[in-house]
Amino acid sequence: MRPARALIDLQALRHNYQVAKQLSxxxxxxxxxxxxxxxxxxxxxxxxxxxxxxxxxxxxxxxxxxxxxxxxxxxxxxxxxxxxxxxxxxxxxxxxxxxxxxxxxxxxxxxxxxxxxxxxxxxxxxxxxxxxxxxxxxxxxxxxxxxxxxxxxxxxxxxxxxxxxxxxxxxxxxxxxxxxxxxxxxxxxxxxxxxxxxxxxxxxxxxxPGIILYGSQPVPGSEQQFLPVMSLQSKIIAVRELPLGEAIGYGAQCVTSRATRVGIVAMGYADGYPRHAPTGTPVSVEGCRTQLLGRVSMDMLAVDLTDLPHADVGSAVELWGQSVSIDEVAACAGTISYQLLCNVKRVVREYSPY
Missing domain, CATH: 3.20.20.10 (Alanine racemase)
Incomplete structure (x- = not known):
């Protein structure tokens, strides 16, 4: 089965509602x-x-x-x-x-x-x-x-x-x-x-309360603590070793500035990940932050594994959630967290107990 999935933390949802209720x-x-x-x-x-x-x-x-x-x-x-x-x-x-x-x-x-x-x-x-x-x-x-x-x-x-x-x-x-x-x-x-x-x-x-229930912060710098409810995840399905000067993905929007180890992730805009997220958008691989490389495809995207020698085929990837804030991804893609969350589809949703 394709490894793309959205983990939904229902306990975090309950926490966020209780915080919103306290503010009401x-x-x-x-x-x-x-x-x-x-x-x-x-x-x-x-x-x-x-x-x-x-x-x-x-x-x-x-x-x-x-x-x-x-x-x-x-x-x-x-x-x-x-x-x-x-x-x-x-x-x-x-x-x-x-x-x-x-x-x-x-x-x-x-x-x-x-x-x-x-x-x-x-x-x-x-x-x-x-x-x-x-x-x-x-x-x-x-x-x-x-x-x-x-x-x-x-x-x-x-x-x-x-x-x-x-x-x-x-x-x-x-x-x-x-x-x-x-x-x-x-x-x-x-x-x-x-x-x-x-x-x-x-x-x-x-x-x-709407977006705060799902852990996104609608006002930057707020002291209120809302927990991320969705963790959008997948895995590395291929690894490429590329020399300096090689283009990655459609349109050659990203060209390697050094010898680069590239991981291909089973996640794309057909799953709801934003197509216009640019190179540099944060991604987490096995709990370590790295970055997106090149254009997002329909079913796949590329991430930089050069400084993550332990990462390989099968390594866990978080596109947003605990390690990478959805608000960060939205800002990089020039959109809002509401749109990213509402666009998630095709991936399997898995719910935590509460």
Whole structure:
């Protein structure tokens, strides 16, 4: 069997949720959308089932997967519903639903439900993806408040730049949200991962930790300790001894500057490793840090074994995890850890006990 695999440390996931919960003013939704950021939504939800106040997913399909797996906690649909016929399943499965647009609000008002819904009403405070503008927000809340199809309402918004500590945008968004919702007696949800970590004066009744659950640090230099949950691993499958001046890989992007011992790893962009990671991106071989050489191929990549004489065919390789931070790899590849984790596929996932 091909040796590429993703080891998922569920005890680390539990630790990270507990840290996020400590940072939260009250309750914390564990965000497990996009298959728990590539970690496996069902396995991660089951690992958190005795800790989490609830879960958040993007859409109905993701929520139904959790319900079918026996997850009974509250589940919030962060994108709400996409058509009126989804309301029956939302009601039947006791799901909580974000409402971010007038057309969704109108569908709820006109629906024939046997029991009312819990609605999370989203305000666009500056992200400008979805949500009611500040001048529309109170009227939207009042319409939901007046509807017999709504049992309770949570007020929510989302920060666009909470990972930028030198930017005033987060405080401006928070103030706009406070002004628009002033006087409304309802719980609020506004803190995402970077807001929890870096903006301690901003707290909400329901926080929404996402990337920090999986061990990535959304704000550089933070003192909070989040443990890596995924270790992306493989093995050396071939070794090449190359003299000075030899090109490695597609496009001859890397040319040896000395006699070089090259290890070929069973891992590529088809597994989710970033194709644009450049020469020099850190890699760990048998616990020793070395570097990527040349372009990443679909199924293989090359690493420098010149200073690792003990490494050979069969040696263990970690692409990110305990020895190499996923944030380092993401920075080298010009992307973010979210994308790397969500892109992992084809590799076997193996879960540690918790």
């Amino acid at each position: 003013a009250d309750k914390a939704l564990a965000v497990v959308k996009a298959d728990a950021y590539g970690h496996g939504a069902v396995a991660c939800a089951k690992a958190l089932v005795d800790l989490a106040d609830g879960f958040a997913v993007a859409c109905l399909e993701e929520a139904l997967e959790l319900r079918m797996a026996g997850i009974a906690q509250p589940i919030v649909l962060l994108e709400g519903f996409f058509s009126a016929d989804e309301l029956a399943l939302i009601e039947a499965n006791d799901l909580w639903c974000v409402v971010h647009a007038e057309w969704q609000l109108a569908i709820i008002e006109q629906a024939h439900l046997t029991r009312p819904l819990t609605v999370w009403l989203k305000m666009d405070s500056g992200m400008h993806r979805v949500g009611f503008f500040a001048h529309e927000y109170r009227a939207a809340w009042q319409r939901l408040q007046d509807s017999n199809n709504v049992a309770s309402i949570v007020l929510m918004s989302h920060f666009a730049r909470a990972d930028e500590l030198d930017c005033t945008s987060t405080d401006e968004q928070y103030q706009l949200f406070q002004d628009a919702s002033a006087g409304i007696d309802a719980p609020i949800s506004i803190c995402n991962s970077p807001a929890l970590v870096a903006w301690p004066h901003i707290r909400s009744d329901w926080s929404r």
